[in-house]
Amino acid sequence: MSFSADQTQTLEFRVRGTVQGVGFRPTVWRIARQLGLAGEVLNDGEGVLVRVCGDQARIETLLRRLAREPPPLARIDGIERHEYAGQLPQDFRIAESLGGAVRTQVAPDAAICGACAAELRNPGERRYRYPFANCTHCGPRLSIVTGIPYDRATTTMASFIRCEACEAEYRNPSDRRFHAEAVACPACGPTASLIALGRAEVPDNGGVDAVEIAARLVARGDIVAVKGLGGYHLACDATNPDAVARLRRLKRRDAKPFALMARDLAVIRRYCAFGAIEERALTSVEAPIVLMRATGPRRLPEAIAPGLNTLGFMLPTTPLHLLLMDRFEHPLVMTSGNISDEPAVIDDGEARGRLSDVASFALTHDRAIANRVDDSVVRIMCGRSRVFRLARGYAPAPLRLPKGFAHAPDVLALGGELKATFCLVKDSAALMSQHQGDLENAATFDDYRNNLRLYQRLFDHAPSAIVIDRHPEYLASKLGRVEAERRGLSLIEVQHHHAHIAACLAENGRPLDAPPALGIVLDGLGFGDDGTIWGGEFLLADYLGYERLARLKPVAMPGGAQAIREPWRNLYAHLKAAGAFDADRLSPADDWQAFDGKPLAMIDKMIAHGVNSPLASSCGRLYDAVAAALGLCADRQAYEGEAAARLEALAAAAPNERRFYEFDMSQSAVIELDPARFWRAMLDDLRQGVAAPVIARRFHLGLAESIAKVAVRLAAMRRFETVALSGGCFQNRLLFESVHDRLCEAGLEVLTHADAPANDGGLSLGQAAIGAAHLIRSGVKSDGEDQTCVSAFPAALSA
Secondary structure (H helix, E strand, C coil), X not given: CCCCCCCEEEEEEEXXXXXXXXXXXXXXHHHHHHCCCEEEEEEECCEEEEEEEEEHHHHHHHHHHHHHCCCCCCEEEEEEEEECCCCCCCCEEXXXXXXXXXXXXXXXXXXXXXXXHHHHCCCCCCCCCCCCCCECCEECCCCCECCCCCCHHHECCCCCCCCHHHHHHHHCCCCCCCCCCCCCCCCCCCCEEEEECCCCCCCCCCCCCHHHHHHHHHHCCCCXXXXXXXXXXXXXXXXXXXXXXXXXXXXXXXXXXXXXXXXXXXXXXXXXXXXXXXXXXXXXXXXXXXXXXXXXXXXXXXXXXXXXXXXXEECCCCHHHHHHHCCCCCCEEEEECCCCCCCCCCCHHHHHHHCCCCCCEEEEECCCXXXXXXXXXXXXXXXXXXXXXXXXXCCCEEEECCCCCCCCCCEEECCCCCCECCEEEECCEEEECCXXXXXXXHHHHHHHHHHHHHHHHHCCCCCCEEEEECCCCCHHHHHHHHHHHHHCCEEEEECHHHHHHHHHHHHCCCCCCCCCEEEEEEEEEEECCCCCEEEEXXXXXXXXXXXXXXXXXXXXCCCCHHHHHCHHHHHHHHHHHCCCCCHHHCCCCCCCHHHCCCCHHHHHHHHHHCCCCCEEEEHHHHHHHHHHHCCCCCCCCCCCCHHHXXXXXXXXXXXXXXXXXXXXXXXXXXXXXXXXXXXXXXXHHHHCCCCHHHHHHHHHHHHHHHHHHHHHHHHHHHCCCEEEEECHHHHCHHHHHHHHHHHHHCCCEEECCCCCCCCHHHHXXXXXXXXXXXXXXXXXXXXXXXXXXXXXXXXXXXX
């Protein structure tokens, strides 16, 4: 469509993306008025609709400026242009919202912006010390939304009627609260209060507000529950060893590290070393927990992060948190408000019942939380911020699917068992949910199902197929089978590690018709094609299939799931498999305290007869075994990945060590990486008294070197140029950066995760991409067919 420069036109633009609740309509209004255009802008179920009349050149300028000057929280995925024949006003205005088919996105919650923070601290402002100040650039979104389009009536702010002053701001196009749906003030908005959860009595306020009283309670050593954006936190003084120990005991969280909150960057620098990239992550609108080296001049109690060399810090995310933190020159623990492994509490009544045994008081408020959202976690590796937990600030996380997926039908992918997320494919985009947790917990699984229903309602999602992990016992997979049968939908089963690779390919924009890449997936476990447990895999893969080219040598897991909890079992199995342990020939130098009192004869029989001792090519179990050999968590892991995390921390204490252990590489059709030589060399070092940190670092470097050698050898054999790294073991910074650098030095293109987790939190994205690819290939329509089970495994590259 082309026009002369002075021709007046009447056009309609459909803007899709994250464009509701983020100040997009006011931005359109402001620019259109500056350009002298007439028309209107409004929300509807599909996004934002712009109807404009004026000079074509000025209309083009409007579009260019929208692309160049969007609001901070907006994301434009596409703009469609049509002619418009209806009547428009003589000026430019914001019109009432319309309903219709939902094709827009709900924005993530955003941390308090600088302007709102300044108001909170200014006694001359009417929102001075008001815990719920927000504007179009910050504040609650996903956590309060109940429907689409995003207007006050479809949020938990619906019951709070704007006062005259707030209404004036809401209607004033020059105000940053222009059409900010959650706008409020002390006269009309939510209020904070301090309540007693147990038998204690709330202290007399002495003329101060609830936040000030809560700060005094924390300062004296109390544990206080704090109602945040997407759930309650449990807060205590991070410099008070007694308070931290009491919180661990009452929360029943033996060793998993606590998250920390600090008033500002200066406080964090007293405890952590960090650079510009960490600073950008900390101060971003997402405001995640950032994992950083605990090498600052001051130290916190060991109980904050037992056995680790990192601390997880975040800055205040809400006005309430900011007011609380302003009272402290040091950090507070700000951990999830739950008993260990349960979902965080969001309901006020539930807080009284479930948190009263942990916290004496609660700093709460009367704005309901509609949707539970945990704090996000990131870590800087290879110079990029990488999401470990996708939650507040990042979710819902729309990802435009790569070239070739333009006509993908709607798909629902249900993810895995641990660190679960789910993913919707709609309008050629993958929409990942926030972190749901471990579905083995009944309350978490209930919450997962509730969120599934919510997302399908919010996004008007009607899938043509449901995609699940192949594992027969995953709860999400069982749910998917039931739902596919009940709704008459296609069911697509996806191998666990293929999904990991596909997630990495999709995140990096790898086209549907691109040649296969080598996926290296290192994790704890996934159900393999051969009925064994996989977890150290080299798969040549695209979205439609894969071929297993190499693996870690499988070793028995005596006790099955018990071996995941008790690393000594993996140590014993690895030593036996390597021929490096004989109980009858132990020398005085062989002091295996890990095996004291253990039923080794029974374990021998279990392995010999294959009784509850599945074979596993698992990198996670290898890490457990090495950690146990060095005296780390040998008897029991308090949380998933504890042994590996402590082993990484131990290796960091020998930063100058350059030697590494070697692994053997087989000449078989499927190459096996055998750690037997490593185990013999490691045992020699132990007998010679080599320091544990040196051994830990040699293991990391040796594993990385061996992985890179396998990849380079396979590249020469199979002529691929691209490698994708995925799996939870690649959250280990030393392993990840060592493998990444060696592959880059070898001239290979290396694809990695940044926006989606490398752990099982990213599985749903990979499942969604694989499911969409298979449906595109088979020509399935978006309205579905009769139920079909489609196998997305085994290898199908030649098909």
